[in-house]
Amino acid sequence: MNCFVHADLDAFYASVEQLDHPELKGKPVIVGGLPGDRRSVVAAASYEARRFGVHSAMPIAQAEKRCPDGVYLRGNMSRYREKSDEVMALFNDFSPSVQQLSIDEAFLDISGMEGLLGPPEVIAAQLKKRVREETGLTVSTGVATNKYLAKIASGMSKPDGLFIIPPGGEGDFMRSLPVGKIWGAGEKTQEIFKKHGFKTGEDIFRLSLDALTALFGKAFGLFLYRAVRGEEAATFDEGRGSHSISAERTFPVDLYDAFAIETALFDICQTLIWRLLEGKWQSRTVSIKIRYDDFITEGARETAHDHVKTLNDLYDRLLALFRKKYQKGRRVRLIGAALLNLEDGSITQGSLFDDGVRDEQRLEKTILAINQKYPKAALRRARTDV
């Protein structure tokens, strides 16, 4: 019998702050921006802050209105990554197969572990205990016969929850579940649910596969059809699909000067090329993203015959795309760029290029190495196209 645990750290960033700064315990802590920060949103809110109606993705300005006496922090990603690593390492003691989904959650395949560690509810309780004792954090766990259900289960009794969907009870569970709790059905889908009066999984269960695909499209219709029957979603399959690297920046105030926007784009290129080299990736497809002041967002992409070779190469490609797409004179709120369809470059990297290209790549790698060793130095190359 398959058995999975989904483990989800509670209010993760905020909890780490309360752990590192005990004087914050019991207080509403909001990570994501300082009071007065324009254009910042909440990345994490402690449960004390949630009582005021503050939640993730809410603009900081709105959080301030709801919770004026909250403790506001910008956050410290490297610290959160460190703490996450501690927890993930601990998970390995409970399962030979741990699939990390994001910085604060993971699936543990505990199929066949009963003889070694006891029944699932004992394993989940033990895992919670060890995370609390050894890292000071609380984790909510869900247990079920597949990952999709385990994921929903962990959200059922947060924080510090432990929720089990018993084998054989999958269908009953999903049919009685409020549609708002169906993972994968976001804002737009909830609107459609509402329009048709769907309140629980049962209302979707009654529909045929044909009816669902007519309403929601082929792929998502099938996804829903399976979901309300308690069947596994392919979403959580490991090692599938493409890969990409992206970086973007929302400006504190809108920009309309092309030179200023292009300078920001150049900065983003440096971030991307360094991450490309670091990951030993290769890519032929680049894209840009422009968000205007009215929040309308447009993109453009181009797949070339050759892989991106150097920083200047990447910048040339992105600049050309930007100039083609940008509606001159319009105010720009965000500029972004990405490298798509990443391929493994560890074998061929460098060997296909001529000496000049290789020299440039060497220089870029040196700069990357210095930046890694001395992050404060913040070495950047200057724009050379002006």
Next chain:
DNA sequence: TCTGGGGTCCTAGGACCC
């Protein structure tokens, strides 16, 4: 109170080839 940043997957349509 206007709406971050980094990702994945899906759809629809066009170009091109057999």
Next chain:
DNA sequence: TCTGGGGTCCTAGGACCC
């Protein structure tokens, strides 16, 4: 003189997740 069906590669945009 009008036109089929399938496959591949590519682009733009949208939905969703943490």
